[in-house]
Amino acid sequence: MRIFFLFSLLALGYASSPSPEFGSRCRCTADQACWPSASVFSDFEKSISQPLIYPLPPASACYPSSSPSGNCTEALENWDDGNWRANHSGASQSPNFETYTWRNGTISACYKETSLGVPCGQGSVPVVGIDAREPSDIQAAVNFAVKHNLRLTVKNTGHDYFGRSSGRGSFLVWTHNMKDISYNASFVPQGAPRHSGASTAITLGAGVQWHEAYDAANAQGQILVGGASAGGSVGAAGGWLLGGGHSALSPKYGLGVDNVLEMTIVTSTGEHLTVNDYQHADLFWALRGGGGGTYGIVTSVTYRTYPSFGLVAGYFVATANNTDVMRKVVTEYVRVHPSLSDAGWSGYSTLSNASLTFFYIMANGTEVAANSSMNPFFDFAKNLTSEGLTISTALTYAYPSWYAWYAGLFAHGDQNGANVQTGSRLLPRETFEYNYKELANALLELDGVAFNFVGGGQMAKINPDSVGVNPAWRRTLVHITFGTGWQDGSTVEEIQQNIGALKAKIKRIRDLTPFSGAYFNEASLYETNPQYTFFGFHYPILKVIKLKYDPHSLFVVQEGVGSEDWNSDLTCRRTLL
Template sequence: MMKAFLSSILLFWPLVASATTDSLRTTPTCRCTAEDPSCWPSSAAFAELERNLSSPLIYPVPPASACYPVSSPSGNCSDVQENWSDGLWRADQPGAMQEPNFETYIWQNGTASACYQNVSIGLSCEQGSVPVVGVDAREVGDIQAAVKFATSNNLRIVVKNTGHDYLGRSTARGSFVIWTHQMKNLTYNASFTLQGSPDAEEHFSAIMLSAGVQWFEAYAEAQKHNRIVVGGISPGGSVGAAGGWVQGGGHSILSPLHGLGVDNVLEMTIVIASGEHLTANQYLNSDLFWTLRGGGGGTYGVVTSVTYRTHPALTVIGTFFSASSNNSNAVHSLLTEIVRTQPELTDAGWAGYGFGLANTLWFLYLMPNATLSYANATLQPLFSFAQNLTSQGLEIQMASITPYDSFYEWYSDIASDPSGGNGANIQIGSHLIPRDLFDNAYQNVSDVLFNLGSYSWNAVAGGKVSEIDPDSVGLNPAWRKALLHVTFGQTWPEGAAADDIDSAIDLIKQGLKSVHKLAPDSGAYFNEASLYEEDPQGTFFGAHYEQLAAIKAKYDPGSSFLVQGGVGSEYWDKDLRCPL
């Protein structure tokens, strides 16, 4: 019945898409920001809002502000210096993003409003792009009050959970933030029933996560019940489990086995622009449910909870391999072999993440429910190939295969440390690489990757991901044909000159041209993508874009919720403040 319903609405949407997406253009005025006192709410208005909240209003500051003024720091500057790259530390602050370049605002003349960790640069601390005021949401009513207040005052709204975002969608200069990080309820239910279900016997083993739950918390709760949940991997498990990760698709090292995050969602709850709190599943608000699974975070409202299907706990085999060489040809040859054999590795059950930088390669893979002898047999040809390259100067630092009693044990060993991986200025690009390219164009894939300089390949597609109906969720259908999700990036130091930042961005743009030429009919993963895609709507959402826009127009007709590159953003200026 559900498949028939989806088919009917997919047929109907093209007939109404042009009319409904036109309504996304109709907002006549700019959003109000704190820089405009003529429209910004009064102190009395904010005080009235605060009386309707369960906790006081927050006034976010840049995380390095504790180090200023330099002559007499206002806070614990040593804490800032020690934890700058700690993802959990950053997530705990409403004014901190995981990538600090999104805390900075760049003016048209190239100058920056920023608050740098490196105080020796000699600049004062400024607010930059950090929101100036917001709501520390502890319950649904807080979000409803925040949304009603912001929409009635035409404020620029941003939604922040942990700030893990390569597009800067969790912040905006002069904005009003709804911070969901403190909503930490999570509940396991071995016999969960969907709201609105006509079948009283329809039950699921499920875990309900409120908006602020992070993956380290979700994994621990699932483990208590001898279950696993498809989720993200990051240092310390700091990524939010019920926010932008799943709304953008949600890739996981468990995806080839059990599908993407969106494929495992049973039910979601959301506060929309009207302030209504809706339940979305296959029976209730099913069009919104379709959209929230892959249509992008921060675009349709504020998600307050996500309920995921859980799976039985399992044993896993982990492998870690690293090698380097002064001979670039040896490294390139090894990369080509990895690319050539990736379909075989995926089919055998391996999934994971690989990285390349200059003349160094390393990868971290996992195989669920396998014997050690089988895992060894599937990897031995690749390891032998690498060993043969030692005659050409390749140095193998590690080639380990380790059994674990559970996924949670592997996760705790590999990813429980929150330090590192955050706190750097970075821009990235990405692309989904279709499986059919690996049949006869694997050398082209390897060449493009190697020439990117700094890159990663994420073996998180194929398997179950490719078996699911592309139209079952709002996610870009390109995911169902992909084998790898490839990313590449450029970084720059604090205080870098505008020309140096522009040069880094130019390299990203060159990389985008290369991956698009390699796979012109594919797309990119919205959560890990570039601000500089020439066709962001087509690249991020593919053939589903018009349907997504039509549903946004239904639930957010005034475009109260906008993010960089998101549905409806093409009708607004680069700051998403004024309509074009």
């Protein structure tokens, strides 16, 4: 009943708030006469702490006429490095979101393969923006964007499978250099009642990345719930969190949004708000899972931290020379996941028609407990070696701390720089319990799945209405992603053919789990019902909060709350209200 009561309160609050200011039906972009002149931008520059930036696609360094001082060798050597890309205001982690496809089928892009003979184009990379270092910079930029009706984009690291941090002809707020970090052993949210309990907490500026956050927490003997990617380049206070934020620690402590104590945010009215359970609680609720770049620009996040602990890891790597044996091992692998969850396991895996790899953890586990729960699967797999299964790794290993496990696997490496579009699904526990054979068949048909074992445990015990994230997460055991890709220079027809195959895969797994959903941060642009798929029955209340705190409708992102009111470029409203 809580969700309906909250909806009523918000509806009343919205009725007394300012009506949305719609002004022009379309946002102004750099190719239009309405775009501010150089002198107007020059005057604006005086109000911010850093010079204006003029983002360029990262491959522009290989085109002397586009970037005369660029270092092409550096760009090519670091092309796949997520941290290198994050340090460039014009780079996305997936270069396809740097491109723009015109209606006639031509593509504006800046490819690293100069031999393609395609001129370096700006594509969807914003043309001008600010290098934000403090909230006042963001406030000035927001006020400027509202005054001139600009198409606004917000970017931290560019990790985004929807391309939400890019936009053709747009004005950019780049938060990547807001790197403040502070630890507080007795944090109390602003506005909390006297004698409220204190928490160990870490406050991260908008630009802090996970490798920086983990290092800072570890220095205090603490850990926090966060993401895992090669090099730790994902932002810790941006889209990862605002979309929900899953982690190998989620079964123990909940999602990222379940561990936030407070945020600060700049809204489209230029206000810098501190939001928590006691101040602007409705906005705080929405920010925890209601989607990044939708309600304002987050300037800091305060997370609850926990004392460091040891763990046991389980590793398995196997390949098969025939699909029959792969089907057997994957079917058993799927079947045992409810019992592995109950034993305290979580982690990450990849599987296909030819291989299965996983690296799991048992937080605070003992080697005895780990072996007793994992060995039955290891033994099952070993019995298939005579049928063509080759096992190169099947073991458990104790680590002194979670940080030691993380640093060994994720501190280094590259996993970016490729043209990618994804699909995903939240797989409920009941599907594993009652339909595991069909689920195994579907996963094998996808033939290339990232199998994120990040659900169940404590996460399933949290009230689904306590935060704005998709309630489907509370029934989820595993979150899967799969995708498609293409080479630079591919035609629109070739790209669309790949996307068509991706859509078929999405339908296959959606039909198997019709009442579930998908993770907003790692999903598809081609869901048939994105509002329900990404937000579930929370969507109507999220829309009310969106209208209340963004009266200028400034913050609009692909598939985000309210995006259905805009065209595909997010530049013109479909209707006037």
